[in-house]
Amino acid sequence: MTNHDSDKLATDAKEIVIPVGGMTCASCSAAVERALSKVPGVTRAAVNLATERAVVSYDPSVARVSNLKQAISGAGYEPRALETGSKAVDAHRAEKEREIRVLKTKLAVSACFAIPLFYVAMGAMLGWPLPPFIDPMAHPLRYALAEVVLVIPVIAAGYRFYLVGIKAIAHGSPNMDSLIAMGTSAAVIYSLWGTVNIARGSTGMAENLYFETAGIIITLILLGKTLEAISKGKTSESIKKLMGLQPKTATVVQDGAEIEIPIEEVEVGDVVKVRPGEKIPVDGEILEGRTTVDESMLTGESIPVGKGPGDRVIGASINKNGSISFRVTTVGADTVLSRIIKLVEDAQGSKAPIAAMADIVSGYFVPVVFGIAVVAAVLWLAFGATVVFALTVFVAVLTIACPCALGLATPTAIMVGTGKGAEYGVLIKSGEALETAHAVRTIVFDKTGTLTKGKPELTDISVANGFSETDLLAYAAAAERGSEHPLGEAIVLAAEGRNAKRLAADSFEAIPGFGIAASVEGKEVLLGNARFLSSKAIAVNEAVADGYAEAGKTPMHVAIGGAYAGAIAVADVLKESSADAIAALHGMGVEVVMITGDARKTAEAIARQVGIDRVLAEVLPQDKAAEVAKLQAEGKRVAMVGDGINDAPALAQADIGIAIGSGTDVAMESASIVLMRSDLMDVPTALKLSKNVIRNIKQNLFWAFGYNVIGIPVAAGVLHLFGGPLLNPIFAAAAMSLSSVSVLTNALRLRNFKPFIKESTMKKTLSIEGMTCGHCTARVTKALQAVPGVAEVSVSLEKKNAVVAGDALTDATLRSAVEEAGYEVKGIA
Secondary structure (H helix, E strand, O other): OOOOOOOHHHHHOOOEEEHHHHOOOHHHHHHHHHHHOOOOOEEEEEOOOOEEEEEEEEEOOOHHHHHHHHHHHHEEEEEEOOOOHHHHHHHHHHHHHHHHHHHHHHHHHHHHHHHHHHHHHHHHOOOOOHHHHHHHOOOOHHHHHHHHHHHHHHHHHHHHHHHHHHHHOOOOOOHHHHHHHHHHHHHHHHHHHHHHHHHOOOHHHHHHHHHHHHHHHHHHHHHHHHHHHHHHHOOOOOHHHHHHOOOEEEEEEEEEEEEEEEHHHHOOOOOOOOOOOEEEOOOEEEOOEEEEEEOHHHHHHHHHHEEOOEEOOOOOOOOOOOOOEEEEEEEEHHHHHHHHHHHHHHHHHOOHHHHHHHHHHHHHHHHHHHHHHHHHHHHHHOOOOOHHHHHHHHHHHHHHHHHHHHHHHHHHHHHHHHHHHHHEEEOOOOHHHHHHHHHOOOEEEEEHHHHHHEEEEEEEEEEEOOOHHHHHHHHHHHHOOOOHHHHHHHHHHHHOOOOOOOOOEEEEEEEOOOEEEEOOEEEEEEEOOOHHHHHHOOOOHHHHHHHHHHHOOOEEEEEEEOOEEEEEEEEEEOOHHHHHHHHHHHOOOOEEEEEOOOOHHHHHHHHHHHHEEEEOOOOOOHHHHHHHHHHOOOOOOOEEOOOHHHHHHHHHOEEEEEEEEEOHHHHHHHHEEEEOOOOOOOOHHHHHHHHHHHHHHHHHHHHHHHHHOOOOHOOOHHHHHHHOOOOOOHHHHHHHHHHHHHHHHHHHHHHOOOOOOOOOOOOEEEEEEOOOOHHHHHHHHHHHHOOEEEEEEEEEEOOOOOOOOOOOHHHHHHHHHHHHHEEEEEOOO
């Protein structure tokens, strides 16, 4: 194959996401993955047990979607149709609710018969009273038949274990259901054989019936599956929240009339009307009206943003206080919300490298466990144990083994972690990015637009020879209005902001490398560097200018009518969050590097203001990637934070590229993590989140591997060899059910993750009336935590108050949240 052909294949490769039904454990997902990988034309297949989806990359000229679905069906599982948009939310929610209802019904039926079955079976041994007509000593056959009658509904409730398990064995890919089916079938078949022997006169077999073992195992596993389904539903809450943000309809202006239509029917170019308090349905550009827009649900930015004609609006944000009309620019999958959802879904469906060992083990797990069960039973028989003892060992080994925990350990943590990140405006694109980020020890910040606001501002004015600041600004602004230089724009804006008199320039001349000369109301105005004014025989205050330069600012001298008027300093001002973010990174043991094209003196002055460890100055845009590579060559794991097109190569070169949300699409495409806001506190938040998720995954994997490594030998009778007890299969089933639930519960702890907050975070204390119990404080806490900008909440029932910490908190939003929860705010301090 030529290079051209291989390039064509790579270009033509398509990716599809197929929901898969019927998977119950890691062995199932491994079987589907193997089946898909064998389809000609498939280049990559990744199956996620937690999301129940298969992500497949394939060459459409070789393979078709129907081939992929056939492969899934051939492996014994169900390929499902993929819905998109709001329908997907409703369909997925309905499917999960139906699944939980069915499991609860099966559990109720199973428990109703398993509990009396257990009582009947154990009553004889423990001396519990039994009806005389099923007394095992007097009527052993009736006793056995009573157990048969009671176990049949339990087996019927757990029929799916047998259906799926046997089908999986037939397809050569046994799974967890296969282990349950084999273990309980062995107990039931042996007990049925015992019942036949009782009917033939061997009444002693009444003591060796194991119907209750099968019944209790099925009931306990159904309990575990029900709890697992409920927990799994909670892991995807964040993505469901995002999906549920988009309104169902939009008000479109057609021929002067306002028509409400379904969101799916809105087209690019339509004019949409949005009233105060309504959600903006899709992305667009404002044509008429002014308002403020709450974008917190998408970006995490708590302060509403002012918008007017020409400004961009984002679908699913809330129009606060003005009516606007806007022209639709993107719909469907191209909107910001849809792209965020797609990014989070892709991340949740991805695999972290840390899960590789679990994936390998899962592929061989069930056959190995079955082999261990058979070998253990045969060895015990060989060393003189009874058939009943060997059967107990066989059933216990099959029942205790849990591939579910292995399969859920990584994806559940990634699902909860990436979803939580999205809630705070931190979008992590993959499990690999999550894992890499936690090991970062050096972060490189681009200066302009990342550490700084990217827009010069006037910072200082020094006047001389009797001129006032207002006069100096008025003349300087008049001269600069003819300039297109960004420094000049900063002076003009400052003059307007300070209400300086607006003067007009009669003439204007730019002298490259020196400054500008203009005539304003008959006076010559000179504005530029010291050499420029000195060439005009005007003495300047160089000490003041040098002080500005040492602080990282750009000084400009001003002369009016031949007299020195003073100096102006303009700088690209640091963002308010820069110093706090760098302090937080230092607290995490991370080295902070700044990269800039500025002169070293200026760059080092800025670095001193925020505590930067290392400065890479006078770096050309095209050389940024090379500088990142040099840091990597020192053995450092490097993250790069940037926002511009010229940052894209460096973002791609770094181990982790972090693009800030106010940046360009090119930068975001090159990055592994996207910050929806331009708040740099989100950088340490992203690292903190990755560390928490990876720690959670390690805990889950340790539990999943440790449980099986210890549990299977115990079930095989290792303790009994040294005089210890033999594990009852009922306890083995209970342990197995709890193992996967414990992994899910541990992953759900990530929902309590809190981002870094600025040291300048405000605190407010609310006096609340109406709280009478712990349930009340829980409701108030939940209501306040949902307020945009809130980072911490502490509610005291005794003091009847709530202390809230966060950023840009307003009394109105806090009061509204508490009142919506049903309580009254008496005061806010």
